[in-house]
Structures are given as C-alpha cells and as structure tokens.
Amino acid sequence: MSWIATIFAGLVAGGLGLFLAGLVAIGCVDWYRISGFEGKSGYFVIMIGLAGGIAGCLLGVAISRAVGAGAPLDFLRGLGISCGIIAFTAGIAAAISWLLADIPPKIGGQYLNLEVEIKLPAGETNLPTANDGAPKFTLGSVVNHVQRASSKGELKLAEARLENGRWIVPASVDVFTMRGLRSIDGRVGDKMLGAFIIPLPARPAPRFENWSEWGPRPRGGNPPWPDTKPSYRFRVQRIVPPPPPPDPKVVEAEKFAALKPEAPLTEWLAFKPEEAPQERTKLIMEVVEKRPAELAELICSTNRTEREPALEVVPHLKEITPEIRDAVVAEGHLITDGLRRFNEMESDDPSLWSTQLELRARFAYWKQAWWTVHRRLGLDGRPPVQEICDLAMVRAKDTTMDEVVVNAKAILNALNPIAQGAQ
Numbered sequence: 001m002s003w004i005a006t007i008f009a010g011l012v013a014g015g016l017g018l019f020l021a022g023l024v025a026i027g028c029v030d031w032y033r034i035s036g037f038e039g040k041s042g043y044f045v046i047m048i049g050l051a052g053g054i055a056g057c058l059l060g061v062a063i064s065r066a067v068g069a070g071a072p073l074d075f076l077r078g079l080g081i082s083c084g085i086i087a088f089t090a091g092i093a094a095a096i097s098w099l100l101a102d103i104p105p106k107i108g109g110q111y112l113n114l115e116v117e118i119k120l121p122a123g124e125t126n127l128p129t130a131n132d133g134a135p136k137f138t139l140g141s142v143v144n145h146v147q148r149a150s151s152k153g154e155l156k157l158a159e160a161r162l163e164n165g166r167w168i169v170p171a172s173v174d175v176f177t178m179r180g181l182r183s184i185d186g187r188v189g190d191k192m193l194g195a196f197i198i199p200l201p202a203r204p205a206p207r208f209e210n211w212s213e214w215g216p217r218p219r220g221g222n223p224p225w226p227d228t229k230p231s232y233r234f235r236v237q238r239i240v241p242p243p244p245p246p247d248p249k250v251v252e253a254e255k256f257a258a259l260k261p262e263a264p265l266t267e268w269l270a271f272k273p274e275e276a277p278q279e280r281t282k283l284i285m286e287v288v289e290k291r292p293a294e295l296a297e298l299i300c301s302t303n304r305t306e307r308e309p310a311l312e313v314v315p316h317l318k319e320i321t322p323e324i325r326d327a328v329v330a331e332g333h334l335i336t337d338g339l340r341r342f343n344e345m346e347s348d349d350p351s352l353w354s355t356q357l358e359l360r361a362r363f364a365y366w367k368q369a370w371w372t373v374h375r376r377l378g379l380d381g382r383p384p385v386q387e388i389c390d391l392a393m394v395r396a397k398d399t400t401m402d403e404v405v406v407n408a409k410a411i412l413n414a415l416n417p418i419a420q421g422a423q
Contacts, residue, residue: 010061013082017056020090022049031101056086102177105203110238112175118186118194120167122227127167133189137171141180151176178202194230204236211235265294269309292321299327314369320376328373331366332384339391356400382415
C-alpha cells in the first residue's frame with residue numbers, strides 16, 4: 001500500500017477517533033459534573049478529543065500498513081478494521097465511564113430528593129438539640145460493605161415532632177447516584193440517631209414517592225423490630241425546578257396598568273419616559289404636564305431618587321412653566337454652592353470622594369434640563385454653566401472634577417455667547 005493511501009487511512013481513522021472521544025468526553029462532563037468554571041469542562045473535552053484523534057490516526061496508519069498489500073480491497077479492509085476498533089474502544093470507554101460515575105436517578109425526567117423520618121427509641125424523651133453539636137444527615141453509596149461516596153443533607157431538628165411518646169426527626173438529601181446500596185446516617189454531634197441501609201433501588205419507580213413502612217423489617221421468622229431501637233421510613237420526591245421568572249416587560253406593563261392617575265408623580269416617573277414604549281410615554285407625559293408644581297418640587301428635592309427622574313423628564317415637556325424654570329435655576333445654584341464648599345475641603349477629608357461623585361451626578365442630570373429651559377424660554381444659558389466650569393477647574397487637576405469641566409466647556413462652545421434676552 002502506498003504511503004499516500006496509508007496517510008489517508010490514518011486521517012480518516014484520526015477524525016473518527018477525535019469525534020468519538022469528544023462525544024465520550026462530553027458525556028463525562030455531565031456524568032462526573034466537571035465544572036465549567038474557567039473553561040475546565042471545555043479544556044477537558046478538547047484534550048480527550050485530541051488524544052482520541054492522535055490515537056486513532058496512529059492506529060489507522062499501523063493497521064493499514066500491516067493489512068494492506070496494495071489492492072484496493074486491502075486498503076478498505078484495513079480502514080474498516082481501524083474504524084471498528086476505534087468505535088469498539090469508544091463504546092467500552094463510554095460504558096465504563098457511565099458505570100463508574102455517580103449519575104443521579106430520575107422519575108419522569110426530574111431528579112429526586114430523599115425524605116427520611118427517623119423515629120427515636122421509646123423512652124427517649126429528651127430530643128437532642130443544636131447545643132449538643134451540629135446536626136448531620138448523610139446519604140451514602142455502599143459497595144462491597146464499604147461506603148464509596150456520600151452526600152450531605154439536612155437533619156431538621158426544628159421540625160421534629162412527638163407522636164405516641166416517640167420523637168420523629170425528619171431529614172432530606174438529594175439522591176446523588178444510582179450506584180451501590182443506599183445508607184443513611186443521622187446524628188447530632190457525637191450522638192447517633194440512626195444509621196441504616198434502606199431498600200431504595202437504583203432507579204426508583206413512582207411508587208417510591210409514597211412513604212414506606214417503618215423499618216427495618218426483620219426477615220421472616222424473626223421477631224419484629226423492637227421499639228427500644230430507632231427506626232425509619234422514607235420516600236423520594238421529584239425536584240421540581242422553579243418556574244422561570246416572569247418577563248420583566250410583562251411585569252412592568254402590569255404595574256403600569258395598575259397605576260392610578262392620582263398616584264404620586266414619583267411613581268409615574270419610575271417608568272422612565274425616555275425608555276418606555278411610545279404609547280406609555282404619551283400617558284406619562286400627559287400626567288406630568290398637568291402637575292408642573294409637583295414636578296418642580298421633585299426637581300428641588302434633596303433625594304436623588306426623586307430629583308434625577310424629575311430632571312430627566314424636563315426635555316420631554318411641551319411647556320416650561322415658571323415653576324419648572326425656577327426649580328431648574330435653583331438646582332444650578334445648588335451645584336455652584338456645592339462646588340464652592342468642595343473647593344474648601346481638605347484633601348484628607350473622608351467625604352471628599354463622595355462629594356465629587358454627587359456633584360458630577362447632579363451636573364450630569366441638570367445640564368440637559370438647563371439646555372431645554374434656556375432654549376425654550378430664550379434665556380442666556382451661559383452664566384450658570386460658566387460659573388460651574390470655573391469652580392470645577394479650581395481642583396480639576398487633583399480630583400475628578402475634570403469631567404465636569406469637559407462637559408461644561410462642550411456646552412459653552414455650543415451656546416451663543418450673546419444673551420438671547422437675559423433675565
């Protein structure tokens with residue numbers, strides 16, 4: 001067989017090995033719960049796939065050279081043997097990986113939670129408490145009389161109840177595997193409440209969703225289990241995933257539909273007209289336009305959650321009333337006063353940083369409102385912006401006030417330097 005045919009056979013076998021090894025690796029990611037954190041599961045699949053591809057390629061080359069004698073049928077026979085060995089090996093690897101993995105059982109496609117009730121011996125009137133030690137409940141997988149794996153659950157001391165003179169303590173744990181016999185162990189600190197092997201099969205049927213009889217159940221001919229020893233009963237419950245969260249847009253639409261016309265303006269402005277659908281924006285602005293005095297009060301509010309939405313809505317107003325004008329002007333004065341106080345603060349003042357953030361935020365919301373007011377009413381928009389710019393420049397080099405300076409200069413450059421009917 002020519003080396004060209006040999007290389008081609010190796011590439012075909014390598015491609016098959018890459019594909020099948022990748023499939024097995026993807027299965028292992030699920031079966032062994034390999035974390036996707038920092039790409040661990042992805043790297044695992046890639047490495048196993050590459051290893052399978054290299055092994056398949058080498059196997060294809062070796063068998064093709066050993067079997068092929070130059071005839072086309074010999075080439076196909078060698079390629080078929082290679083692919084058969086690769087497929088068989090991948091199947092064996094997948095079967096072994098699946099059998100050795102802790103794969104949780106399901107009922108109706110849903111994972112299971114094991115609920116257990118441990119009945120304490122008769123005469124044991126004092127129920128252990130958390131003061132006696134940490135409550136623990138464990139579900140184990142036992143193979144050849146050795147617990148090979150376990151999962152921690154919850155021993156619910158707070159839900160314990162007294163029935164017919166005996167304490168019953170509930171517990172629960174996820175059923176984490178189909179392998180081995182199922183052991184349960186409940187204890188509080190060093191005190192053992194009960195430890196048993198329970199007759200839960202690898203793949204529980206729906207009938208196991210009902211409570212079992214109290215156990216252990218002695219074999220035929222033996223006396224019944226004494227009340228002086230702890231006993232148990234169990235059932236499995238399907239873990240029903242929580243319903244998906246409602247669509248935020250639907251929730252918001254329902255809240256808006258329930259809003260009454262007389263509701264405070266803060267509730268209307270919470271729906272942000274600039275981000276709302278056109279019809280909703282129209283309804284919001286109809287309410288806002290009818291209540292200019294209330295909007296002016298919000299613009300002057302010391303609470304930023306009230307002030308900022310009120311300033312945001314000013315550019316959307318059809319009419320700038322005197323109340324709105326005065327409120328926006330007053331907010332500009334408050335910003336300049338705040339900048340004066342900021343310029344007098346010591347560099348090590350603990351409130352220096354928070355003051356910067358507040359002033360930057362106030363200016364960012366105020367500038368759009370002031371631009372609207374001065375344009376609509378023909379006011380000279382330059383003086384308050386110039387004053388803010390000058391005050392912000394005082395400490396711009398050693399603080400974040402340079403952001404205010406940049407934005408203020410941009411506004412000044414866009415303004416007509418000649419007053420348009422100054423007030």
